[in-house]
Amino acid sequence: MALDLAMPILVVDDYQTMVRIIRNLLKQLGFEDIDDASDGTTALQKLKQKSYGLVISDWNMEPMTGYELLRHVRADDSLRTTPFIMVTAESKTENVIAAKKAGVNNYIVKPFNAQTLKSKIEAVCGA
Structure with missing residues (x-):
């Protein structure tokens, strides 16, 4: 596909x-x-208004982090299956594990290029 x-x-x-x-x-x-959103709260509002095929979210944001956004998405029946890729500058193992447990589909560590992004999207959205 x-x-x-x-x-x-x-x-x-x-x-x-x-x-x-x-x-x-x-x-x-x-x-x-x-589309874009500058924080998790705005992103959640947009996700409720439009059906997205993929969310690519930074981890570190205020007031709602990407991790909190992910937890909200996975807790919402209408959003639960939305593919979610987390982007972060930190490759801390505990963050990766926490994100996996919360239901992230994939993880990208900054900096990254188009090829890395493409392979992560393909892995999540099935190429």
């Missing part, structure tokens, strides 16, 4: 430069429908 380049993707990061970088990488890969 090929990647669905038309699927809507939500990029969640409080650092606008990172949002731009991820958005540009996604566009390089051929994705067009890309």
